[in-house]
Amino acid sequence: MGTGGKGYKPPALQLEKLLALGLDQRTAENALVNSKVTANLAAVIAEAGISWCDKSVGNLLYAVATKYPNNALVHRPALIDYIVSMKIKNPAQLDAALSFLTNVGPDPLDTGKFEEACGVGVVVSIEEIHSTVTKVLHENMEAILEQRYHINVGNLCGQVRKRHPWGDAKATKEEIEKRLAEILGPKTEADNVKPVKTKKGKPAKSEEKKVAVATVAPPSEDLNPYSHFPEPAENNKVHTEIFFSDGNIWRAHNTKEILEKHLMATGGKVTTRFPPEPNGYLHIGHAKAMFIDFGLAKERNGYCYLRFDDTNPEAEKKEYIDHIQEIVHWLGWEPYKVTYTSDYFQALYEHAVELIQKGLAYVDHQIKEGRENNLDSPWRDRPIEESLKLFEDMRRGLIAEGAATLRMKQDMQNDTRNMYDLIAYRVKFTPHPHAGDKWCIYPSYDYAHCMVDSFENITHSLCTLEFDVRRPSYYWVLVALGLYQPYVWEYSRLNISHNIMSKRKLNRLVTEKWVDGWDDPRLLTLAGLRRRGVSAATINSFIRGMGITRCDNSLIPFERLEYHIREELNKTASRAMVVLHPLKVVITNLEDGKVIDLDGKKWPDAPADEASSYYKVPFSRTVYIEKTDFRLEDPKDYYGLAPGKSALLRYAFPIKCTEVIHGDNPDDIGEIRAEYDPSKTSKPKGVLHWVAEPAPGVEPLKVEIRLFEKLFLSENPAGLEDKEPEGTAWLRDLNPHSKEVVKGAYAVPSLAAAVVGNKFQFERLGYFAVDTDSTPEKLVFNRTVTLRDSYGKAGGPR
């Protein structure tokens, strides 16, 4: 299993040996289950040269076995000496020692500095502790007297420990508790009452509230999603350990010289890259990547490249390159430079030759079958000259596609598949959208990505978690060629419910016309979201709200995105009225031919005394309301119109239904008659949106409205069980009602001026954006999102 390949000898370590070190029975048993820990323990015991010791020493040795930094293994025996000889005798000292050694790494150990760092030989007398406790209590006296026994003793201990890192912590705490008892006397009733949880900074009075709101203004500032990324100058730690089946281990890290050269080139600035392959349209998952790559660079005042990772010309197109540049800009990001992996093809080629010359790559002719058994390729050890010649033949187009590849000579017997002599170059007689037909050999991701990161002096190479397993290979290439190594960190992919995100599946939906193109508003492509009416700011705030983590087992509910959409559109979208399914209402007590000009408010809180806050709404004898706002029955929780019932027309008058005119079918309601209340004395609960004939006999503005539902029925269509190899379960899960086109909607006259990109709230219906299909004759609106609806929840029937 695991250990064999990593160069550990299976240790003959028995439980008794561990118990002899004073370890807890369960701890010892648990340790023996873990082969890596067992091996380390065996090595530590051997280095210590003891078979029995005190419990405290044993625990320290156990901590060394489990926590020792692997970049400083050469110093482990020295550390163990300190422990066995009791110069390092408690966990605090050991922690200091381990962090010191992590920084030293394989470099020579400065004993003096080391001993100082972990307090070797330092003795803190009990008197010193007592006197420091006195000082600390004195400094905190005000709080102590106020909070009495609710004071945070741990915090006080911490203050003492800061001044005496190597003092006896137990004695400190006992002393503090003793002194508190002296100061405060016996506990009162109040001291024993558990403190009641209150929201912090809760001002009781509303007057104080306004002040508080003003001062607590920037709480979002302290939540910086990029704070955990290291500084470029810190990039000298071991990135990863590359284990080989022969027991060899490479600990990939930058040497001082390489790091200095890198820092010189970048001026020490953070440099990132957003590296999409131009083989499709970008989706909201890429928005997360951009938020991280461009966002980090922006936050640290650094650079972010937009790099087209165009190593495989087969699916790549100029169309995608153009779209990606455009949509990156739309999302609000400005690349430092736009580059292409294909721009580096020459340099990559030369490094490949170098790799062959070093005996670290070879031309191979194996196909997939035959590589299953971890066996070396029969061509693995062919002469270097032969590989050089064949590689040259590949480059010159003398070798057929599939007949040869260049493989990196990594480790075919490795525990992990990601070191199985990965392909560096393959032959493809496909013209390249950016490089043209100059090349017929193309580098692989594994070979090219790390190197181009290095060429571009990327400080933080950030990608999604599925790339985590390729770390060894990433660094293998850079170590093999002696190149600068970026810091790599992976984050979780974004999954959103009731939709799919993989480019392959998106491509299929588009090319097989399950949807209306890459920018179909039901898709989570950035183009689709934009067309639907979602702004760049909304997308970015949605991403920011989720955070950047390595938790990869979550499916974000689509409703979460809807929340952010509403949050913004509520502030930015002006209001208007549209009736989706019109029902004619004749106002019988309004004289025929009369048109009353009313004012609708563009925003609920727009200033009342400004003309720009309003739009004109004509009210006439023929008005239209929503069909669903009229019912023959009138249950208690229903606010709409019904026979004999009143409802308020928004911005206009209350109307009362006086008569129902049925159509041919008795169930049909052809139109209704109503009387309006010009005095507005009645106060009906229900408020309806409406559109009236702008002039007698003139039909209102007719518009097309497109309504959208979830694209898929299941929460996670991509995760659907699938027996067939070509997997179509997700296609069968497509929601047949995901799109509804309403052709005969009526709109208020002011909407005639709307142009593509405009966004509105149609009152009581939701937020809508003017679609690109609009023509001068006919406006088309997409519903971006409905309004939040608590009908049936709070205040409604349950």
Add this chain to the structure above:
RNA sequence: GGUUUCGUAGUGUAGUGGUUAGCACUCCAGACUUUGAAUCUGGCGACCUGGGUUCGAAUCCCUGCGAGACCUCCA
């Protein structure tokens, strides 16, 4: 199956050994309301399990359990 990552309110997260475990959404209750909207007030609600280390563990170490991802001449 192998490799690997991740487990903090219902959801997404903050948390670098000492906090009354913070925030946002959801949910519940109320106020206001010419959008069953918005806004405002209040409330419910969490450290996966077991051990160890420590004066002190959500935090460090190990076990178990659970969930996800990857195993291409794709990136």
